[in-house]
Amino acid sequence: MGKPRLILTRRLPQLVEAELRLAFTLLDNPEDQVLDSAEIIARARAHRADALLVTLTDRLDARTIDALPASVRIICTYSVGTNHLDLAAARQRGIALAYAPQAVTEATADTAMLLLLAACRRAHEFQAQLRQGRWGAWNAWENLGWDPGGQILGLVGMGRIGRAVAHRAKAFGMKIHYFQRNRLEAGLEDGATYHSSLHSLFTTSRFVSLHTPTTPETKGFIDAQTLSWLEDGAIFINTARGDQVDDDALIAALRSGKLAAAGLDVFNNEPAFDHRYLDLPNAYLLPHIGTSTEQTRIRMGRDCIDNLCAFFAEKPIPWPI
Numbered sequence: 130m131g132k133p134r135l136i137l138t139r140r141l142p143q144l145v146e147a148e149l150r151l152a153f154t155l156l157d158n159p160e161d162q163v164l165d166s167a168e169i170i171a172r173a174r175a176h177r178a179d180a181l182l183v184t185l186t187d188r189l190d191a192r193t194i195d196a197l198p199a200s201v202r203i204i205c206t207y208s209v210g211t212n213h214l215d216l217a218a219a220r221q222r223g224i225a226l227a228y229a230p231q232a233v234t235e236a237t238a239d240t241a242m243l244l245l246l247a248a249c250r251r252a253h254e255f256q257a258q259l260r261q262g263r264w265g266a267w268n269a270w271e272n273l274g275w276d277p278g279g280q281i282l283g284l285v286g287m288g289r290i291g292r293a294v295a296h297r298a299k300a301f302g303m304k305i306h307y308f309q310r311n312r313l314e315a316g317l318e319d320g321a322t323y324h325s326s327l328h329s330l331f332t333t334s335r336f337v338s339l340h341t342p343t344t345p346e347t348k349g350f351i352d353a354q355t356l357s358w359l360e361d362g363a364i365f366i367n368t369a370r371g372d373q374v375d376d377d378a379l380i381a382a383l384r385s386g387k388l389a390a391a392g393l394d395v396f397n398n399e400p401a402f403d404h405r406y407l408d409l410p411n412a413y414l415l416p417h418i419g420t421s422t423e424q425t426r427i428r429m430g431r432d433c434i435d436n437l438c439a440f441f442a443e444k445p446i447p448w449p450i
Contacts, residue, residue, distance in 0.1 A: 133179040133441050134200075136172050138164050138187050141207065142423070145430030152438055153180070166193040174198045180437055185210055191218035203440045205433045209233045210370060211450055212343045226450035227436035231289065232428035237419040238293035241338055241368045244392025245282075245298070247413045248364050250274040251390070254410050275364075275389070278302030283334025286369070287313055287321065291340035295321060306333055309341075331358035338366040343373060353378040362389040368419050371396035376403045383409050394419050 135153035140146070140161040149155050156176050158164065163186045164172070170193060173181065177200045183189065184207045194204075194215055203225040206214060211228060219226055247253065251274045258264050282298045284291045284307040295305045296319075305321040307313075308330040312323045324330040327350075331337065337359065341347050351365075352375040359365075365388055367374060376397055382388040392413040396402035399417055406412045420426060436446050 133437075134176055135180045135182055135437065136169070136176065136178045137182045138169060139184045139207075141430050142426050144427055145434070148431070148434055149182075152434065163187075166190070166196075169193065170196045173201055179203075179441075180205065182207060182433055182437070183214075184208060185213055187213060189214050189219075191215040194218040194222060194224070197222070197224075203227065203437065205229075205436050206450075207429055207433055209237075210342070212370065212372070214450075216450060225440055225446065227433070227440070227446050227448055228450050229429040229432040229436075230448060232425055232432050233420045234289045234293050236422045236425040237290050237368055238297055240394055240415065240419045241290075241294045241340075241366055241392075242297045244366050244368070244394065244413050244415065245277065245336065245338065245364065246301075248366070248390035248392045248411075249277050251411075253413050257410070277336070280304065280335045281306050281333055282336045282338060283307065283324075283330045284321075284338055284340055285309070285327065285330065286340035287317070288340060290368075291338075292317065292319070294338055294340065295319065303336070306330055327355060328358055331355060332360075334363070335360060336364045336366070339369040339373060341369050341373065343370040347373050349373065349375050351375060351379065353381070356382045356387065359388070361387055363387075364389055365391040367392070368394045371399055371402070376405075380405050380409065383411055 132154045135155055137155055137157045139158055156172060169187065177198060179200055179202055181201060181204045183204060195218060201224060204219055205227040207229060209228060209230040216226060251272060278301055280303055282303045282305055284295060286309050287307040299305060306324060307321050308324040308327050351373055356378055379391060383391055390411040390413060394415040395417055406414055432448055436448055439446050
C-alpha cells in the first residue's frame with residue numbers, strides 16, 4: 130500500500146513539512162491561505178484524504194465534519210486548543226482525534242511571565258515615553274511599577290502550563306495559589322496553596338493568570354462579578370483563550386483602575402479583537418504568540434507526526450483528544 134494521503138491546511142516550518150513528506154503523500158497549501166470549510170471538504174474529497182492536519186485557523190464544525198469523505202480516518206490539530214473542532218461530530222463519524230499539548234508548555238509559560246513582568250514594570254507605558262520623545266527628568270515618585278516578589282499569583286488551572294508558570298514565578302519570589310476542579314497530588318502541587326472556589330482564589334490573589342481550556346463552564350467566566358472579587362490594583366494575565374473573558378468587563382476594570390494592568394496574548398474573535406484595548410496604556414497586548422518560537426513550532430509538528438504515524442501503524446496515539 131502507498132503512503133497515507135494527508136491534507137495539510139496551512140504551511141508549517143520547513144523541517145516539519147519535510148518530515149511529513151517522508152511518511153505521507155502530502156497535499157499541502159503552499160500559498161498558506163486560510164481555507165474555508167468548503168475548500169477543506171473539496172480537497173479532502175478530491176484527493177480521497179486519509180487524514181487532516183489542521184490548525185487553529187480552521188473551523189471544522191459539525192456540518193464540515195459530516196461532509197468529509199469516508200476516507201478521512203483521523204484529524205490531528207497543530208495546537209493544544211480544540212475549540213475550533215466539533216469533537217462530538219468527529220467521534221460520531223468514528224474519526225480519531227489528536228493534538229499537540231506537551232510541546233506548547235514552556236513557550237506559553239514564558240509568554241505568561243513576559244506579560245506579567247511587563248505589566249509589573251509598566252514596560253509598555255515607559256517604552257511609549259521613550260519612543261515618543263517624552264523621557265523627562267528623573268523623579269522618585271511618578272509612574273511606579275510593582276515588585277512581583279512576595280505577591281500571591283493565583284493560577285486558574287494547574288495543568289502543564291499552569292505548573293510551568295508556577296515554577297517560573299517562584300523564581301521571582303511569588304507565592305503560588307491555584308484553583309481547579311480537582312486538587313493536585315502533593316508532588317505536582319509543589320507547595321502551592323489550593324482553593325476550592327474561584328471566589329476564594331480571586332479574593333486572595335494580587336495577580337491572576339488563566340490556564341484553562343474553553344468549556345461551557347469557562348466561556349465568558351471572567352466577567353464583572355469575578356473581576357469585582359479582586360483587590361483594587363490587581364493584575365490579570367491571559368494566555369489561555371480569549372473567549373473566557375468578557376471584554377466589556379475587563380476594559381471597564383482597566384479604565385476604572387480596578388485592575389492596575391492586564392497582559393493578554395489571546396482575544397475574542399481573534400484576529401478581529403476589540404480595538405478598545407489599544408487605547409488603554411495599562412493593557413499589554415500580544416498577537417497570540419504563545420508558541421511562536423522555532424523550537425516549539427518544530428516540536429508541535431513532530432508531536433503531530435508521532436500521532437499520525439502511530440495511528441496508521443495501528444498503535445496507540447501519543448496525544449489523543
